[in-house]
Amino acid sequence: MSSTDFGTSPPSLPWALTSDNNNDNHCFAKRKTRGILNKLTPESLHQHSTELLSSGVQLIPDYFTDLLFEKHAKFAHVHAQLCSQILFMCNEDFREAFQSSLERQLDHVFLVRHCHFTRYGINVSLTPDEHEEQCSLLTKLRNSVALICELFEVGIFSVEIILKKLNDLSTLKDKTDNEISMDLEIIAALLNAVSSKNNIKLNSLIVKFCGQIINDLKALTRPGFEYDMSKLQEISSRLNTQP
Numbered sequence: 001m002s003s004t005d006f007g008t009s010p011p012s013l014p015w016a017l018t019s020d021n022n023n024d025n026h027c028f029a030k031r032k033t034r035g036i037l038n039k040l041t042p043e044s045l046h047q048h049s050t051e052l053l054s055s056g057v058q059l060i061p062d063y064f065t066d067l068l069f070e071k072h073a074k075f076a077h078v079h080a081q082l083c084s085q086i087l088f089m090c091n092e093d094f095r096e097a098f099q100s101s102l103e104r105q106l107d108h109v110f111l112v113r114h115c116h117f118t119r120y121g122i123n124v125s126l127t128p129d130e131h132e133e134q135c136s137l138l139t140k141l142r143n144s145v146a147l148i149c150e151l152f153e154v155g156i157f158s159v160e161i162i163l164k165k166l167n168d169l170s171t172l173k174d175k176t177d178n179e180i181s182m183d184l185e186i187i188a189a190l191l192n193a194v195s196s197k198n199n200i201k202l203n204s205l206i207v208k209f210c211g212q213i214i215n216d217l218k219a220l221t222r223p224g225f226e227y228d229m230s231k232l233q234e235i236s237s238r239l240n241t242q243p
Contacts, residue, residue, distance in 0.1 A: 029056030030063055037067055042078050049085040057086070058094040061101040069105050073146035080150035087156065102156060109144040110165060112137070113182070138182070145186050149193035159202065162190055166209065172216050180220075180227060187213065188231035195239055203239045210236040 032055035036048050057064050068079050083102065087095055116137045151157045169183045169190075195206050210232045217227045 025056060026059055029059045033057050033060065033064055034067060037071070037079075040075075040078060040082060042081070045078065045081055045085060049082060049089060052082075052086060053090060058090065058097075061094065061097045062104075064098070065101045065105045069109065069144050069147060070140070071143065071147075073143045076143070076146040076150040079147060080154045080156070083151060083156055084154040099156070102151065103161070105144075106148060106157065106161065106165070109141065109148065110168065112144075113141055113186075116141070141182070142185075145189050149189055152190075152193050153196065159194060159197070162194055166190055166194075170209070170213055170216075172213075172220060177225070177227075180217075184213075184217075184228065184231065188235065191232075191235050195235060198242075203242065207236050207239050 033052060036051050036055065040048050052064075068083070071079060083098075087098060090098065116134070148157065148162075152159075152162055166187060169187050172180055172183075175183070191206055191210070195203055214229050214232055214236075217229055221227060
């Protein structure tokens with residue numbers, strides 16, 4: 001990506017954001033940001049990146065990242081591309097604030113995962129409202145993990161950050177069956193993203209990691225119940241057969 005792709009300086013703020021009323025500025029920026037995200041397509045990335053910066057997204061980095069992580073997984077790729085372009089085009093102060101906000105969102109996703117299973121993990125019977133809330137939380141979690149993987153693909157999240165989350169998830173002791181099943185889904189998604197870099201040393205580490213998790217799962221397996229290890233086995237087999 002070169003500086004000629006998007007211009008060499010960030011767009012100036014519109015007149016609506018130059019007044020002394022911070023509340024008005026933030027409300028204007030939030031309204032414009034939500035509207036622009038709702039119109040975003042792969043073809044309009046450059047245009048809407050510029051519009052976002054001109055609309056004052058610099059004032060609301062946390063609100064912006066909240067919106068990104070609310071969106072459906074099918075938009076994850078284009079949203080990651082948007083983040084990459086904005087980080088390239090914006091000034092240094094916003095770049096640091098936006099990067100920090102994305103990393104806080106990453107931590108928040110896994111905090112929500114923990115709270116979800118603390119609340120629902122051991123319940124065998126739920127009311128209809130609780131079941132609906134549970135399904136909604138799981139959908140949001142899957143959407144967020146999809147965006148995390150895409151943010152890694154474009155270089156916004158480092159390998160070190162993803163590996164740390166994988167290590168956090170790999171402790172299976174004292175987890176419920178539902179929690180382990182969900183964590184296996186997240187682990188497989190993150191491992192697929194990391195292995196896409198085709199780094200021999202990293203892939204060797206992933207194979208060992210998969211083997212460790214599979215062995216831990218086998219130790220936890222009990223009569224009449226087995227964990228689905230197929231995704232981890234597929235990843236390990238694929239990486240072992242690569243030249």
